[in-house]
Amino acid sequence: MTAPEASATARPRRLSKMSQSIQGRVAIVTGGASGIGRACVHVLADGGAKIAVVDIGQERVDKVVAEVREVYGEASVRGWECDVTKGDRVIEVVNQVASHFGQIDILINSAGVGSITGQYNIHSDDETFFKNYDGTLDINLNGTMRFVKACTPHLIKSAAASLAQGTEHTENLTTTSRIINVSSSAGLYTTASLGYDTSKHGVLGLTKAACAQLGRKGITVNALCPGLVRTPLTSAADDMFVALGKQVPNGRAAEPEDVAQLAYMLCLPSLSYVNGQGVVVDGGWCNMLNGWPYAFLVAQPSS
Numbered sequence: 001m002t003a004p005e006a007s008a009t010a011r012p013r014r015l016s017k018m019s020q021s022i023q024g025r026v027a028i029v030t031g032g033a034s035g036i037g038r039a040c041v042h043v044l045a046d047g048g049a050k051i052a053v054v055d056i057g058q059e060r061v062d063k064v065v066a067e068v069r070e071v072y073g074e075a076s077v078r079g080w081e082c083d084v085t086k087g088d089r090v091i092e093v094v095n096q097v098a099s100h101f102g103q104i105d106i107l108i109n110s111a112g113v114g115s116i117t118g119q120y121n122i123h124s125d126d127e128t129f130f131k132n133y134d135g136t137l138d139i140n141l142n143g144t145m146r147f148v149k150a151c152t153p154h155l156i157k158s159a160a161a162s163l164a165q166g167t168e169h170t171e172n173l174t175t176t177s178r179i180i181n182v183s184s185s186a187g188l189y190t191t192a193s194l195g196y197d198t199s200k201h202g203v204l205g206l207t208k209a210a211c212a213q214l215g216r217k218g219i220t221v222n223a224l225c226p227g228l229v230r231t232p233l234t235s236a237a238d239d240m241f242v243a244l245g246k247q248v249p250n251g252r253a254a255e256p257e258d259v260a261q262l263a264y265m266l267c268l269p270s271l272s273y274v275n276g277q278g279v280v281v282d283g284g285w286c287n288m289l290n291g292w293p294y295a296f297l298v299a300q301p302s303s
Contacts, residue, residue, distance in 0.1 A: 019269040023048035025176060027106035027267070028097055030084060030147055033060035035231030036182060036224075037110030039256035043264045044106070045072055052097040053079040055111065084111045084143030094150040103161075104154035106267055109144040109181045112199075114233045120194035133195040140199035141206065144181050148210055152219070155179065159218025162269075174269040175218040181207050182259075183223040185282050204278045211276030220275040222266050227282025228253035250283030258283075 027044050031037035033055035041051050045068045053068075055061050061079035068077040078100060080093045098104050113136055120132060159177035186193070187200030207223040214221055228241050230253050245253035262281045265271060280286055 019174060021048065021269070022106075022176075022264070022267050024050070025105040025267070026050045026052070026097070026101040026103050027108060028052045028054060028094070028104060028147070028151065029108045029110060030054045030082070030143070031109075031111035031182075032079075033057065033064050035110070035233055036226065036229065036256045036259045037108070038064055039260035040108050040110060040263050041068060041077070043257065043260040044108075044267065045076060047264060047267075049106065049267075050075070050101055051077045052093075052101070053077060054082045054093060055079075056081065056083050084146060085138045087146050090143075090146040091150045094147070094154065098154050103158050104151055105158045105176050106178045107147060107151045107155065107180070108263055109147055109179070109203075111143055112140045112182060112233075114196065120196070122194060133198075136195035137199050137202070140196070141202040144203055145206055148179055148181075148206070148221075151179070152214065155214075155219045156217045163218055174272040175220070176269050176272075177217075177219040178267050179207075179210065179214075179219060179221040180263050180266055181221070181223045183207070183225050183278055185225050185227045185280060185286050187223070187278065188225055188280070188286065207278065208276050215275055220266075220272055222274060222276065223278045224259055224262060224266075225278045225280045225282070226254060226259045227280070227285035229256060229259060230254070231256055247288055248283040248285045249287065252283070254281070254283060 022044065027049045029037050029040050029044070029051060032041045032051070032053035037055065041053055041064055045051055051068060053061050053064050058079075058081040061081055065077050065079040080096065082089050082093045084090060094104070120129065122129070155177040159175045162174070162176040181203050183203040184200040186197045187204045190197050204223055204225075207221050211221040228245055228248065230238065230241055234241055241253045245251070259281050262279060266274060266279070
């Protein structure tokens with residue numbers, strides 16, 4: 001017995017009840033003036049979100065804000081200058097964003113610094129070593145935590161509102177509050193860079209612990225783990241990245257937009273059951289890591 005054919009005039013219905021839109025949601029993007037952060041700003045703006053661009057250097061912030069406004073209008077974006085190592089300023093910026101846009105739904109923590117292994121030579125003098133080491137952790141790890149903590153009350157409020165709506169398409173299956181932290185494949189393996197690798201492993205630990213505390217509040221917390229990405233931050237080592245990119249199964253290093261597309265996907269309401277994960281976006285690079293630490297070490301100046 002076969003199922004009856006659908007009438008040619010039958011009204012089509014949605015097969016999925018989960019929303020695929022971020023239209024009108026408000027996102028804070030730290031490190032939003034460059035690299036992966038800037039790409040996230042562009043991709044989320046394309047999806048209809050309203051964006052708070054946060055970064056050091058007002059001129060850099062203003063440039064990205066102008067890029068978005070040229071396409072989507074003045075109301076779509078606003079910029080804030082902020083040093084993520086300054087806790088009072090972080091709180092001030094977050095509260096100003098919430099006041100300006102009326103809500104905060106998404107936090108993308110992309111602010112960070114890179115490194116070369118030589119900065120963290122364990123045989124260097126203590127003063128030099130810990131100046132670099134502590135500075136990297138304060139930006140990459142503590143800066144991430146500062147924004148997570150400051151945004152949490154606003155994200156809880158947003159999640160409660162989305163759950164209360166219970167529209168015909170969500171039926172309380174989805175929440176819309178997101179924290180997305182940028183870690184690295186160096187948070188899973190190692191580049192032999194003591195400060196950078198420690199900070200990125202820490203971001204993954206932060207992500208998992210925050211997931212455990214915030215999941216029942218309707219907030220998902222995930223991390224992106226990019227591999228080789230060509231950004232202004234890595235431009236000094238661009239030749240090395242091009243060479244190493246040839247070892248990636250995809251045959252190249254990533255562009256910032258490759259990572260930003262994954263961030264966008266994790267913001268979708270329909271992905272509300274993905275939580276506490278370090279999601280790798282590296283073109284398959286982690287599958288080829290047998291020579292990773294050595295490849296980075298031999299590419300650095302000898303001490």
